[in-house]
Amino acid sequence: MKRTAVLDGKAALVTGGSRGIGQAIAIRLAREGANVAVNYQSRKDQAADVIDFINKTDRIDNLDELVKMIDIMDTVEQAKEVRDMIESMGRHAIICQANVGKMDEVSKMRDKAVAEFGKIDILVNNAGIVKDKSFVKMTSEMWDDVISVNLTGTFNCTKAVIEGMLERKYGRIVNISSVIGRMGNRGQANYAASKAGIIGLTQTLAKEFADKGVTVNAVAPGFIGTDMLKSVPANIMEKILAQIPMGRLGKPEEIASAVAYLVSPDAGYITGQVLDINGGLYI
């Protein structure tokens, strides 16, 4: 008895689905039978970020940072690649541009996905950014930007899809938190606060919607080998690895498999939980 395509006929929205963990989730959900709307952050916003960065810097001495930013600008191309991959699997996929921190953009994204799929059954709030700095040097902008995308973005997207879920008495929401939201991390006051906030949001929404057919859970990845970690210096990476009982970084697919489990009928009795996937780093 093979259990394939348990998500047949379901429609999913994955925010930040063009790269890294989000990409792995989008592809995995499609493999399980879902049609997927792949959200990516607007290119224009990122272009503005780069211009902003250049304007604020007298001389470009932080080339790495700039290269990283320009690299991120490729997301639209990557989103299209994810879409094509999903289409080649025989599922339907669309890409939708939105800064999840902006409610009007999120509403438009929801409208586009609903117009295409007729509904949204599964929401994966994965979109996240980092703007690391020691607390003393962290600016209000860095704080606001990260809170806006990571935490308010999760609120916005949930807000946008919840009515439809309640009407149909069915919904599966998975929020991507982080081990950093559980244990904190130097230089990540904004990120840690946003990711811890996601856990509070998850638990509250689980209680509010439990008897209405909507489950809300979180996944808290440990250190996963994605672009976000590429800039971590080797000596720091060594220290990170030394703390992980399993002795290695996680893979995006290992987060995607947890999301696939949580949105499947198998996990119908699980709500309000935070599933830690960190190789034993923080337990």
Next chain:
Amino acid sequence: MRLENKVAIITGGESGIGKETARLFLEEGANVAIFDIFAGGVEKGHCDMGFPKDAELKNTLCLKADITKRAEVRSAVEATIQRFGKIDILVNNAGIIRDALVQKMTEEQWNEVIDVDLTGSFNSIQAVVDHMMQRGSGSIVNVSSVSGIYGNVGQVNYSAAKAGLIGITKTLSKELGRKGIRVNAIVPGFIKTPMTASVPQKVLDLMTEKTPLRMLGDPIDIAYANLYLASDEARYVNGCVLFVDGGLVI
């Protein structure tokens, strides 16, 4: 199939959550050894579990083993390796209850529950850990309980044992992670099993009311969680305590 070519030991697999887990694991392609006390008697590993006959003959081994007795567990583990060649998965599911308020709880009631629910899991883990370390891989799932997290009136023994399982899980995930062995726990909420069959309807209604999903769980809900944590799908999940409780708060 998600457990193809895997060999799993399930303690307390004769009924309830353990039996449902065994059935699901077989369905997903595993060979399954069920350790239980089999009060009805089991001869030479023959099973009569009501599973599909083919799976029962070829893929299931029923071993009479009292997990509080280290020698019995060891020989059951050896018999499993002899029959199926290896052990990939251990589900520490065996558990008993002997409820009484603390002032009335006898030493026997305390000892019996600690022996089976806590020491029994320790014994089972010790019996398989050398083998798993040699192979450099393994997945251990400990079935705890909401009673061990929140406490429950009349269950000072049971809640102590089940909380102890969480401690075992966290320590061993640290000790064994580098050896390729993952150790995780599941915390079932109120589940309809033979263990809860004797609970009065009034209490069951109260349990349902306390569960935001407004229903009691089914053994299959826990079996699915066991399957997820036991399988390679969860290969980066280590030291995790997964609640399958419908959002329950006590």
